[in-house]
Amino acid sequence: MFKKSLLAGVALSTMLTGAALAEGLSGDKVVIGVLTDLSGVYADVAGKGSIVAVEMAVADYGGKVLGKPIEILTADHQNKADIAVNIAREWIDTKGADTIVDLVTSSVGLGVQGVGGEKGIVTINSGAATVRLTQKECTATSFHWIYDTYSLAHVTPPSVVADGGDSWFIITADYAFGHSLEADATAVLGELGAKVVGSVRHPFPSADLSSFLLQAQSSGAKVVALANAGQDTINSVKQAAEFGLVAGGQKLVALLAFLSDIHSIGLELGQGLLVTTGFYWDLDDETRSFSKKFFEKFGKMPTMVQAADYSATLHYLKAVEAAGTDDGKTVAAKMKEMPVKDAVIHDGKIAPNGRVIHDMYLMEVKKPSESTGEWDLYKLVKTVPGAQAFQDPAKSGCALSQ
Incomplete structure (x- = not known):
């Protein structure tokens, strides 16, 4: 009888500890990694413009989530999957990255999505195109945002x-x-x-x-x-x-x-x-308003990848706020519950496989x-x-x- 009570107590303690870990923010902040192409063939498609878009989303959200600061990490993956995967692991293991966005180049997107699934970290592909991201290689914490093959x-x-x-x-x-x-x-x-x-x-x-x-x-x-x-x-x-x-x-x-x-x-x-x-x-008043602000900061109109980074970052932050935590699986589930509605995507929804469904x-x-x-x-x-x-x-x- 005592042994059963002890085991029950251990189980309850484990559950409570898990629940405690799922509440609040790890490291007392939210860390967003922008992993993009800063020097290669997709630098104009994503690159510095994607970083600007994420910065705009954070600023428009108010610079904080759950009253805590938001940190942005940036790096150039050079369109090489091995480099991208190593950066992603370092960000997660040593810098507390809670989500990694952009991921232009499909080989990069697939590789980093695999790391995110393994680590329970939200990955948001806005630059990668391969439909494999939402097929058999999908994970519980992965999302494909604006387009695919x-x-x-x-x-x-x-x-x-x-x-x-x-x-x-x-x-x-x-x-x-x-x-x-x-x-x-x-x-x-x-x-x-x-x-x-x-x-x-x-x-x-x-x-x-x-x-x-x-x-x-x-x-x-x-x-x-x-x-x-x-x-x-x-x-x-x-x-x-x-x-x-x-x-x-x-x-x-x-x-x-x-x-x-x-x-x-x-x-x-x-x-x-x-x-x-x-x-x-130039689709409508909302896209024009967002793009004008982007142009004022970057000197160019946004590509759909850069616009998607803005949309995805906003949605992620809304989900963290609603979930009360930056725990990857909890936030991912909340992201799928919420409609995607912003200046970029006006009426989107997220399917169970992480595919954002919206007008093309x-x-x-x-x-x-x-x-x-x-x-x-x-x-x-x-x-x-x-x-x-x-x-x-x-x-x-x-x-x-x-």
């Missing part, structure tokens, strides 16, 4: 096929993101009755894409699709113009292009390109004659509801969605 494949290709683009050649960045986007696009094109006549993979990153573009040009495909991003996309579009690919009658499609990419390419070369995005600065937008790059200013680059073609744009969580393969 599934949504990119389900917004742009149907419009191009409907316009007569029934044969495709795909030029793919040779790493996790490119592979995922190529696979998703190929599947959609097959469902639409379009044919992929060929594909080729280029090293990541690539300054010279001439040999790959020549293969696409000689394929006879009506559509040449770019399954790459950032500087690789910029280089592809500029070099395609040099080879006269579009002038020769083929349609060039960038399956993923950011506002910073189009700004760099320019409207003369970029006009007519279709772009799928989860955010554009098909944009067309304006002609120079249609633009009224430096950042007036897109015109809205259509709005695609989140339930149509993103994969059904129940079909994702994520154990949390079963």
Whole structure:
């Protein structure tokens, strides 16, 4: 009898200790890590602008949560998964990181998400694109915020096929993101009755894409699709113009292009390109107000990755406040309960697999004659509801969605 009472007492003590640990803030503060590309091909897509966006979110929240300070860590992962994973472990183990955001580059996103799952730390991917993040590799504390390869494949290709683009050649960045986007696009094109006549993979990153573009040009495909991003996309579009690919009658499609990419390419070369995005600065009064403040701080309009970092950070802080703790699993559960509503995402919800479901937008790059200013680059073609744009969580393969 005594032994049973003793065991019961130990169990109760353990439960109470666990409950105590789940209350309040570890280290008496909240630590947010912004792990991004500060020097490589995605530095304009994310980079310093992502840090500014997170700083804006913290400031707009009031600089404190549960009456305690918020600390921001920053680092350059150099688009290398091993470097990113080592930084993430150091932040968690020695600096008390409670969440890690941005994670541009899919190999980085997958690696750090794995660490977060192991450590019980919230990871928020706004820059990484691979849909694998919310499939079998999902974790209880991982989130995918603004876009993914599934949504990119389900917004742009149907419009191009409907316009007569029934044969495709795909030029793919040779790493996790490119592979995922190529696979998703190929599947959609097959469902639409379009044919992929060929594909080729280029090293990541690539300054010279001439040999790959020549293969696409000689394929006879009506559509040449770019399954790459950032500087690789910029280089592809500029070099395609040099080879006269579009002038020769083929349609060039960038399956993923950011506002910073189009700004760099320019409207003369970029006009007519279709772009799928989860955010554009000139959509409505709320997006314009946020973007104007961002521009005042950074001198550029935000990309959808940078805007997503703002949205994700705000939502995370709201969840910490509501949960009364920075315990990763507790906060993650609270994040999924709460609607995502801010200047970036007006009416979003988070699925059990961590996928944020919200409207996506098909944009067309304006002609120079249609633009009224430096950042007036897109015109809205259509709005695609989140339930149509993103994969059904129940079909994702994520154990949390079963």
